Amino acid sequence: MKIAMIGTGYVGLVSGVCFSDFGHEVVCVDKDPRKIEMLERGEVPIYEPGLDALMAKNVEAGRLSFTLDLEKAIDGAQAVFIAVGTPTRRGDGHADLTYVMAAAEEIAKTAKDYVVIVTKSTVPVGTNRQVKQVVAKANPALDFDVASNPEFLREGAAIEDFMKPDRVVVGVQNERASEVMADIYRPLYLRDFPIVTTDLESAEMIKYAANAFLAAKITFINEIAALCEKVGADVKQVSKGMGMDNRIGNKFLHAGPGYGGSCFPKDTKALARIGQEHAVPMQITETVIKVNEEIKRRMVDKLLDLCDGSFNGKTVAVLGVTFKPNTDDMRDAPALTIVPALVGGGAKVRTCDPQGQHEGEALLPGVNWVDDPYKAAHNADLVVLLTEWNEFRALDLKKLARKMTTPRMADLRNIYAIKDAKRAGFEAYTSIGRSGFGDD
Secondary structure, eight states, X not given: OEEEEEOOSHHHHHHHHXXXXXXXXXXXXXXXXXXXXXXXXXXXXXXXXXXXXXXXXXXXTTSEEEESOHHHHHTTOSEEEEOOOOOXXXXXXXXXXXXXXXXXXXXXXXXXXXXXXXXXXXXXXXXXXXXXXXHHHHOTTOOEEEEEOOOOXXXXXXXXXXXXXXXXXXXXXXXXXXXXXXXXXXXHHHTTOOEEEEOHHXXXXXXXXXXXXXXXXXXXXXXXXXXXXXXXXXXXHHHHHXXXXXXXXXXXXXXXXXXXXXXXXXXXXXXXXXXXXXXXXXXXXXXXXXXHHHHHHHHHXXXXXXXXTOOTTOXXXXXXXXXXXXXXXXXXXXXXXXXXXXXHTTOEEEEEOTTTHHHHHHHSTTOEEOSOHHHHHTTOSEEEEOSOOGGGTTOOHHHHHHHOSXXXXXXXXXXXXXXXXXXXXXXXXXXXXSOOTTOO
């Protein structure tokens, strides 16, 4: 089957590459000449482990190509996926559908034969019906159907998630569209991965409901962590005990500095806005959004305590700035709250991140970038572990402490044991939801 993928951002590129690995002929189209030139040279504009090799494999096999020409991409395609950005709209928190609707109109004006127009972008409930109206208005003679096919990819593990999904959600209006979508995902169906077929609205809602629930789970354990610090409990033990309950599960119960990234912040805000528009307030989701921001600010207070109440004149090493490991994504990362607070307070900040510098240089002005955590810690007054990259999970704590002027650590991902930090020579150590030195 021939598939056209509109948009070569994170979702579009990963999906296009993986569909081609299923054996489909995939043409990825984008309006950005620089992106297309990079892709044609075999360069991947995003960081995702394994994506470059899988892309090269399918380009070489002749199943995957890239173009600026929408008409060329759509010609002969049985399905056209819309995978463009839906950023949070300024002022009201709603998802901005400008790019989705523009893509729908262009498809309508370009397509000649029957095609299923599939929305891969995360969109509010009712969007696919709007897409149908836009296409019908732009080209009343076109024979087409619409489908909703939300993505559930974790950055850093996207290929695994696509190839071995918990489920694939497909929203359709008729059997004809359902058959096309079944053909697209047949390799997964044959391996017994669940394909959930619903109406359009349910498919759209599943995406938002799932992400809001996971964001709530993260925020809940972060609130529990704050309480653990006050009552002397250990949030790691609490999380383990909770996670053994099959009704709860152990995923997304790791306390930290708050969630970030491309999905949770945007999707929770959008869901809250959808609820407001339909007079059904999403009170839990609205609270999750509020508490998550408070958690990030609480991290600043933790660092202030370690710096004796002032950042002024202190040298601080920040290890990790991306919102999670194995990605270069910094959207809504806790670092965007914490690092500016350090710089604004007069600290000299050195940052180290395996993939974050390219994006971080523009987003975090006033910091010095180094490529080694021990260089970052040289003569520092504080080390902050902010992203749990594997590179930071097995640091020589004694070496790190010796490099510092004042060996103090804020382990905001609970990577290390308190006793190990103490034995290594750190005079002060704080983490999330656990007692510090002198409290055990």
